[in-house]
Amino acid sequence: MPLFEQEGSPRGRLRVFVRAQLPLLLATAFVVAVVAVAVPAAMTSPVFLLGVGVIALASLGAAVLPWETVSPNALMSVAVVDIAGVAFIRAELLDDIPSIGMLAIFPILWLAYGFHRSAVLLAVAGALFITSYGFAYGGTWPTTALQWANVITLPALIIAVAVVVNAASSQLRRNRERLLVAHDSQAAALRTSQDNELLSRAILDTVTAGVAFYDSDNRLVVANDSASALTGLVGFRLDEPPYAGENVLVADRSTTIPFDQQIIPRALRGEVIDEHVEWLGPAGAQVAIMASARQVHRPDGDLLGTVIIAYDITELAQAIDIREEFLTTVSHELRTPLTSMTGYLELLEESLPEGDATSARYLEVIARNTKTLRDRIADLLAATEAETLAEPRPVHMGTIVDTAIVAVSGHASARGQLLDVRRNDTAPAWVQGDAVQLRKALVELLTNAIKFSPTESRITIEQDTTDSEVIVTVHDRGPGLDRGERAQMFDRFYRTPFARANAIQGFGLGLAQVKNTIDGHGGRLSVASAAQRGTRVTVAIPRDKTA
Known part of the structure; x- marks a missing residue:
């Protein structure tokens, strides 16, 4: 227990002595002083002196003997010896000092509070011994109910207090054990949290990207040195509004970006930013960055904060x-x-x-x-050259598909290939766009399919219309593309291993131009392919519902 708990050290033994035995020793010394003044005759009583001596020896043993090397329950013997000493003193002084029995409360409470519930039995037995020894010593026993009441009231109260104290002690012990478990759990959680923080900090300082995280109130929580270095080029701090600077330019390296359109202000407004390129710093010391930003939400949907990541891509841009x-x-x-x-x-x-x-x-x-x-x-x-979309006007995709097929039909016929056109239009196939660019893009897709498909094979062109899009799909029976090839097929100058091995002519620019054209029309490109199973390239352009 916190009060009488024995530690496995001399210091712990001394603490138990001071808290449990010393109060009885001091009280006994006080009684001796009172007896010397008020009842001097008792000072020569062998029983009184025996009681005082027993308590003194028990105190010496509690202070000197290495109880910490033995079971903690061994200290109960000291309390038992104390009870015997109190019984001797009470037997001699009961008639002169009726309250002398209060000395019993010290060892009895020690037994009740400092040990397990079984020690209460010793406390009860000790109280009964103190009472009965007085009768045995005096040679007379009470004869009336009042005399018995006067005799047993104090021991009964002491026993009651001992029981209550023991129950409280047990409850405190259980609470302490729960607190220790909770403390250990919290300590482990704290260590884990500290370890995670150290790991996160190490990761942030190790990666070459600049990383910053702001809480839901737009206050900076953490940022690594790379992020601070990048913003230092522009002359602003990550932890102070407006989180923007003067020397921030678009990809052309000449047009200044307004403060409210720079990366951090946009991210803190909740915008999702994907691979946005900016140039930071004054002329002659500019750095190109590619930044992305996302808001982070808890599982219940509450906003946790905003994370911003920026990579230095200066070497790549140059x-x-x-x-x-x-x-x-x-x-x-x-x-x-x-x-x-x-x-x-x-x-x-x-x-x-x-x-x-x-x-x-x-x-x-x-x-x-x-x-x-x-x-x-x-x-x-x-x-x-960046391809720009001419003045958009209504264009019918059916016409675009027809003219593209006419343009490549000679090439397909020379290879014995069949161009199979299938139309499943459920709505007018009008789009807003540039007819020349769209035709060129579709011709490139068809030419690519013809070049990579076996001779005398079938190339399928499907045209579908939904409520929101006009969709054109080109399906060849060529060698197909693996995952890595699909990821690079729209990159400029990329040519597949099959194209290089079979000396298929081209610079690897056609599909990149197709992607630029479709992106310029607000459309989307998707590819489905597997090795030796052909390739399906799907073009989807927003449908013009007003045409």
């Missing part, structure tokens, strides 16, 4: 710029002499003598390959 500049330069440098070659080729064709079939055939080959080279250069130039 590499892309260098690539674009290289492609633009090479394309222009190639196109200039090619234009001259084309002009002289036309002059040769005009000056060719009639009947020179051999030269005409050679010039035809040169002209055809010159056109192919011109188309390839045009593709390279298109790859370096």
Whole structure:
């Protein structure tokens, strides 16, 4: 128990002595002083002196003997010896000092409070011994009910107090055990929380991305050094509004972004940000970042906060710029002499003598390959230029599909392939868009299907219309794409291993241009494919319900 609990150390033994035995020792010393003044004759009584000596020896034993090396219940022997000492003192002084029996409360309460419930029996037995020994010592017993009442009242009250104290002690012991369990559980939870915090901090400081988390009141909770370094380039702090700065530019590196449209203010307003690119810092020291942001909600839907992640993509952005500049330069440098070659080729064709079939055939080959080279250069130039949507106007996708099929039908026929068109329109197939760009995108999808499908195979073109979209699907019977190939198929200059192994011509730009066109029309692209099972590419464009 907290009051009399014995620790396995000399210090614990001393604590028990001070709290349990010392009060009885001091009370006994007080009684000795009172007896010396008020009842000096008792000072020579062997029984009185025996009682005082017994208590003194018990006190010495409680203070000196190494009880901590024995069972804690061994200390009950000290309390029992104390009861014997009190019985001797009471037997001698009861007539002169009737309240002397109060000394019994110290060892009896110790038994009742400091030990288990079985010790109450010792306390009761001790109270009975104190009472009965007085009668035995005096040689007379009470003869009336009043005398018996006067004799047993004090021991009975002491016993009652002992029982109550023991019950309280048991309850306190159980509460303490529960508190210890709760304390250990809380301590373990605290350690786990601290470990998780250390782990989270280590992860935040290890990743190369800048990470910041704001609570539901838009107060910064945590941010790593990378995040602080990125905002330092712009001149604002993560923990102080407006969470924005002057030198924040869009991807063109020249247009300034207003404060309220920068990443953190947008994220704290609840906007979902996916891979948004900005340039930070003054000219000559700019850093490109790609940022994403999400709100975090508890399982019950309450807002926990907002997490913002930004990656430094400066090297990648600069590499892309260098690539674009290289492609633009090479394309222009190639196109200039090619234009001259084309002009002289036309002059040769005009000056060719009639009947020179051999030269005409050679010039035809040169002209055809010159056109192919011109188309390839045009593709390279298109790859370096952002395609913009012309003035949108109502376009019927059925017409787009028909003209695209006509454009590739010769190529398909040469390979013995069948273009199977299926229309399941349930509503007018009108969209808002650019007919030229849409036709070019669909021609590219069909050309790709023709190139990668086996000869004499079937290529299916399906057109469907829903209430909100016009959907065109191109299904080939080619080698199919695995997961990694599907993830890269719309990247510029990507060519599948099958295309490289089979020397299928192309720069890997067509599907990238298709994606740009569909994105520009607010549409979506999806791909379903598996190795050796063909590929289904689906284009969905928002339907124009007003046309």
